[in-house]
Amino acid sequence: MALPETRSEQLARALEDDICAGRALPGMRLDEQVLAQRFGTSRTPVREALKMLAAQGFVEIRPRQGAVVVGLDVRQVLELFEIMAVLEGLCARLAARRMTPAERADLLAVHAECQRLAVAGDPDVYYAMNTRFHEVIYAGSHNRQLEEETRRVRNRLSPYRRNQLHQLGRVAKSVQEHDDVVRALLEGDPDRAETLMRRHIGIQGDSLSDFVSNMSTPQAAPQTPPQAALAGALGRPTMAR
Amino acid sequence: MALPETRSEQLARALEDDICAGRALPGMRLDEQVLAQRFGTSRTPVREALKMLAAQGFVEIRPRQGAVVVGLDVRQVLELFEIMAVLEGLCARLAARRMTPAERADLLAVHAECQRLAVAGDPDVYYAMNTRFHEVIYAGSHNRQLEEETRRVRNRLSPYRRNQLHQLGRVAKSVQEHDDVVRALLEGDPDRAETLMRRHIGIQGDSLSDFVSNMSTPQAAPQTPPQAALAGALGRPTMAR
DNA sequence: AGTGAACTCCATGCATGCAAGAAGCGCCAT
DNA sequence: ATGGCGCTTCTTGCATGCATGGAGTTCACT
CATH class of the missing domain: 1.20.120.530 (GntR ligand-binding domain-like)
Structure with missing residues (x-):
């Protein structure tokens, strides 16, 4: 049973992998077009993959502002x-x-x-x-x-x-x-x-x-957008309670 | 902060609600076109909503076969x-x-x-x-x-x-x-x-x-495609939110 | 009649097109 | 120089179009 995997699923797995492996750092912008080109598809499957990752908490999609890798404080x-x-x-x-x-x-x-x-x-x-x-x-x-x-x-x-x-x-x-x-x-x-x-x-x-x-901030090194990442990367020692 | 909600998010919430409230029963087929018409949008946001629900385990999408409400045994x-x-x-x-x-x-x-x-x-x-x-x-x-x-x-x-x-x-x-x-x-x-x-x-x-x-089994037939009982349950126009 | 195969039809998966909103930039005024 | 404001441009969100693959149907054959 060769379960045929759709592009969007492949993309979702690949992106999740990038995030887990630290290749995509928290705060990093995930541009639809760039990803589409990188994976050789159109934006549609990319968008669907991003929606899936968003539903699982890996990325955050701000309407009209694109998707970024979730940065947890x-x-x-x-x-x-x-x-x-x-x-x-x-x-x-x-x-x-x-x-x-x-x-x-x-x-x-x-x-x-x-x-x-x-x-x-x-x-x-x-x-x-x-x-x-x-x-x-x-x-x-x-x-x-x-x-x-x-x-x-x-x-x-x-x-x-x-x-x-x-x-x-x-x-x-x-x-x-x-x-x-x-x-x-x-x-x-x-x-x-x-x-x-x-x-x-x-x-x-x-x-x-x-x-x-x-340490105040370990290795917050954003990729494409120079500043976005740090906000999420471990920054403030605001210890709860 | 009036965060503008996208259609796909609205749809995702509405569908999740239908599932949780028992208006969409396990095994029920979720037809993209039908949903699109019901909510007055195109298939695109519907698809994105379904992908999100799939990522959270509420529906299952079998490639080329459409989405069904997950039926748990x-x-x-x-x-x-x-x-x-x-x-x-x-x-x-x-x-x-x-x-x-x-x-x-x-x-x-x-x-x-x-x-x-x-x-x-x-x-x-x-x-x-x-x-x-x-x-x-x-x-x-x-x-x-x-x-x-x-x-x-x-x-x-x-x-x-x-x-x-x-x-x-x-x-x-x-x-x-x-x-x-x-x-x-x-x-x-x-x-x-x-x-x-x-x-x-x-x-x-x-x-x-x-x-x-x-009792043998509560209600719906889970895995084997239970045919389109959906028209009935999803047919209510009270779905919109 | 039952079984199997080919055909048709249709839903899905993906590509593309278009409009609206946001980020960036340059100009003007203070 | 600095701050505010309008414009440009680019990206996203959604609509639409098209090809693929599956399911159901029909028909031939055993």
């Missing part, structure tokens, strides 16, 4: 981390009860790989495997809706997480937290698995918040 | 309830710590109104106030992202929840559960508030699951 990022924590926590809870033996084996394998890469020391390589680790747990929840939802929030946060692991010692701590989670999962302890996972994600939020309040 | 509904439980639980947890005095007063007022309507006995009227009750707690979380996310999941579930409260005694139990939640919230006990709210939502899932396993 610190507060919004922390808000998303709060959501992320409970969603991943639920994944872990359900996974503790529902993972098949094969999935458990998978989890162990990926976790072992994480440990290996943690020692190896390249945060970016670890980052990729870390993603796979979490994906295994999403799948282990056997809740497809949850899986998608969690992945979506993760993707929305990804531009703001890339540098997380570059913090000194963060990789080592991360893999240790994984280890605790894995243990709870394999022992089939849903409560503990959920709690540990929530804490694991929560720590990332905290660590980000520290990071931000130390 | 029992399993998917239960999956969404699992998500809903933790999201609402988080709302309650955060609200317990963050609600302002004014918001607490609001909560009490709405809760009192719920109690009154519960005795009055009309489930549909109670349903509306019940929604407001939960909305107050969403807002009390002081987490905008969470608020939107929770509302989105709630909306996706709404076609499947409308009849929930018609179950015998469900309204009374619901309001009792609310009462417990309110107490925890006002006492500022985040853990208890979260736990109670999770249970409150979880019960709805269970109750639905009972309901479904008793």
Whole structure:
């Protein structure tokens, strides 16, 4: 069943990918014509793709003013981390009860790989495997809706997480937290698995918040329009509450 | 700031509303031309609206085959309830710590109104106030992202929840559960508030699951193209907004 | 009669055209 | 020089046109 993908879907995926991978920075203007030319189509599928991304919160479309990559301020990022924590926590809870033996084996394998890469020391390589680790747990929840939802929030946060692991010692701590989670999962302890996972994600939020309040602005580097980006990029340490 | 709303956004909201209110049933075909005529526009904004709804999971667009209102099977509904439980639980947890005095007063007022309507006995009227009750707690979380996310999941579930409260005694139990939640919230006990709210939502899932396993299937035929029953439901000119 | 295939028709996907609104710019006045 | 104002231009939002592919129908064949 060769499901034929429409141009607009392809574009939506490509653009989402650009945003998640940090190739399209927050605040960057997404010009319909430019994109249309770049992808060799007309503006119509581009517009439809942008509408889809807007509906998912990746871009913002201001009427008559075009689309820009959504720039989250610190507060919004922390808000998303709060959501992320409970969603991943639920994944872990359900996974503790529902993972098949094969999935458990998978989890162990990926976790072992994480440990290996943690020692190896390249945060970016670890980052990729870390993603796979979490994906295994999403799948282990056997809740497809949850899986998608969690992945979506993760993707929305990804531009703001890339540098997380570059913090000194963060990789080592991360893999240790994984280890605790894995243990709870394999022992089939849903409560503990959920709690540990929530804490694991929560720590990332905290660590980000520290990071931000130390440096004023990390790397706000807008592409085409010289100033637009910074507004959204992590700027004011307006810590909520 | 009179933000000018585009046609496509209006359409998206109107259609989402139709779906949530049960005027557009799962499986129903959404014909671009018909909608365009009904709303007095061309197909373009209709298409963009459908793309947005598709991105949010309200409709499914099969290439070259048009858009249909997504029909969730029992399993998917239960999956969404699992998500809903933790999201609402988080709302309650955060609200317990963050609600302002004014918001607490609001909560009490709405809760009192719920109690009154519960005795009055009309489930549909109670349903509306019940929604407001939960909305107050969403807002009390002081987490905008969470608020939107929770509302989105709630909306996706709404076609499947409308009849929930018609179950015998469900309204009374619901309001009792609310009462417990309110107490925890006002006492500022985040853990208890979260736990109670999770249970409150979880019960709805269970109750639905009972309901479904008793009766064969609620209403529409989901996956297999159920033909154009649409003319009837969407035929009302009351759709415009 | 049942099955299968080709044909027709039509909805969708995409391209293009056009009008309205916003951003940028230059001119004038203070 | 600076601030305000009108104009130009460009982009977006929407309408329309056209080609593709699917679904239903009809007809031939077994």
